[in-house]
Amino acid sequence: MPSVRHRKAKSPSPLESTSSASDCLIEGSKSDESGEMGTEPVVNEKERKKQAIIVRTIWTLIMLFFFFAIIGMGPFWIISTILLVQVAVFRELISITTTKASERDLRYTSYLNWYFLITTIFYLEGRSFLKYSLTYLIESDYTSEIAIKLAVHHKFICYCLYVMGFVGFVASLKKGYLRYQFTQLSVTHMILLMVILQGHCIVNNILHGMIWFLLPVGLVITNDIFAYICGITFGRTQLISISPKKTVEGFVGAWFCTILMSLLLTYIFCTNAYLICPFTNDLAVNCLSGIQCDPNPIFIHQIYRLPSYLSLLLKKDYIQLKPIYLHAVIISMFASLIAPFGGFFASGLKRALKIKDFGDAIPGHGGVTDRMDCQFLMGSFSYLYYETFISVHRLNIGNLLQTVIINLSGEEIIQLVKSLQSYLYKIGYIDEEVYTQLNKML
Template identity: 75%
Template sequence: MAQSSVLRKRPNERKMESAEKQGRTDRSHSTTDGVSSTKPVFNEKESKRNAIIVRTIWTFIMLIIFFLIIGIGPFWIISAVLLIQVGVFKELISITTKKATNKDLRHTAYLNWYFLLTTIFYLQGRSFVRYSLENFIVSHYTGAIAINLLMNHKFISYCLYVLGFVFFVSSLRRGHLKFQFAQLCITHMILLLVVLQGYCIINNILHGIFWFILPVGLVITNDIFAYICGITFGKTQLISISPKKTVEGFIGAWICTTIMSVFLTFIFSNSAYFICPSANDVLVNCLSGVQCDPNPVFIRQIYRIPSYLSKIVGKDLIQIRPIYLHAIILSNFASLIAPFGGFFASGVKRACGVKDFGDTIPGHGGITDRVDCQFLMGSFSYLYYETFISTHQLNVGNLLQTVIINLSADEIVQFVKSLHSYLYKIGVIDEETFRKLNALI
């Protein structure tokens, strides 16, 4: 009986021994894991906190870089805008050309970049050549080439585009036609939304840094307050394509951005460096001591207060700079319309199945994720300036460009002699100088 009881216990003992071995194995694993346990264990709250820290640090880094570029002058601001255009184009194209690599249509990417360079040459080429001709080109041979580029710029741009069109048609492949034509349409849409609107932003810089920094500042302000008001009061979803956007955040940002527009205008409009046009000299900086005759919108003007308001404030007239009224209009666009550029970008990301356009900026995603609203705001600011602000004054650069493009060499000589004669008649130069100048040409 004792022997049988021992035999009956053996299966239990085997189970206990197996459990002990399993326990030792588990402990050995836990010991092994103990080495790796020094690594951080995934925690959703900790992950979010780290993401917020990285995002905040890079926000300050971007702000420092932004104000540094603003301080060193229009040339570098324009260069930064061009680089941002290229970066945004690269991110958007990279999302849509992945299938091209899989389908062995690698030439599609080269064609996209070709169209980008052609578009930039058409929009910015003339200004670049003219500025180089005025400031850098000294060789007669190089100068002649630059003048021909100026005179035939549109025709050259058209020929370059047609060359790209011919290359596209010749690259069509059976079985991939739908994809290739869709890619062509996407490329042109990106050029329209990014490069063309980037051209408008560059013109804003040439009108005066104020017309660049105020719209940019309004969009940034609206983005910040939309986030703050959204997490504080947000309950009602604004648009399905962006679930985190709320009506309360949208309205709160609108009110705060309108108030901030007055504050930002007060800061930037009191500096000649910001309000003076830089079309004639893009190499100035904040230490150059820029001076100019300000646009009338920056000068105080007298306005009559409506009768129903004059009784309340106790005044019939008010003296204010018109730029404050224009800034409020810009702030309304930045709050009510420009965010839809961001919603549009969100739709593109969802359509392409990506979370961000890239990982260029840690904690923020790609460049496109940060400037998606800026392009729409920049184009509106440009058209608003040209319609309601610009005085269309003739400057030396525009006049010189007109003379070079429209007059022959003999006509230019005659024009210069006429200027000498005019200066002599009004007493700016004496008779001897007048004769010497005419003798030289």
């Protein structure tokens, strides 16, 4: 009779017992009716993903609500939000690269980074702010000599501020950490160039008209959504190695859908004066202000002659079309073919730094940078495209007033006023009595 060998069960070590118990508590594993362990960890993984989707959806709706609310509040609040976003992105990016500064007793490194940020924002946005401030100060009963001096010497003041930062950086150099400090200076300037400068372009887009802000933003969001939908539906071929989940099918499908969405969004936006009128003199307007303007010619129907093959197909020789639709298609091409590479760039940077997200400011979405990686590139393109192909460079009161104050002396301004009075009298806009009284006052 063959002998039966009984294998002695190995008793778990105290550490293994504790680990097993902890795993049971964390995963919530339960024995089924047959006495075997169930597959509860899989269920919990599904629950975790479900919870993540719920959180992501809730915060998406919250962000959409605040986005549309700020759009309705007007350009002042939108620009303020853009500035806050720039600061948040700068903070997330710079914090990743300066984590070792405190450990190396380089306390001035962080201060210099923020000093360069403030100086850059003052240079890029300060002049526009002063221009609108001058219009307000002169129309009111109070005139600020400080504001006028800042406007006149703005560039020189900014240069002096930058030189002071440069001197401060050189003075803070510490032997043994020179490589690290010069690397930090380079990283800071790169972030300023890619975030703050391109953010300045977005601010200018808002001043040109709300549509030049909403259309690029909407197209980037559309492309991101349909790239995901088309990717999970048809995706088979990997697009780029640094983003394994991006597929060629999703990229092409998003390109097609973004073009269609550009036509729909343009149709919706171009009929609203609040969205197409530039904000030239007053940033305090909102969606209820009833703003009106002479629209840019691209928002007016124009007649185009069709090519012969289209004439035969449509049985028409001419077609009426607003040029804005053609411009929107071109902008959508950039949003779907080029702007996504801003996201690929961010993915590559995160892989290089071995981090999942740039931050955790937005639950379910990561940091602010994770949501803005494509928007900055899109904003700069939209600004340059507008200035190159669309802008009519109309003279407005704000620009004229700023030019007069900065470049003319008091006597020259009086002579200009007298010349304008004489012109108004000659064209019959003011009568002789008013003209005589105005001359006596001067």
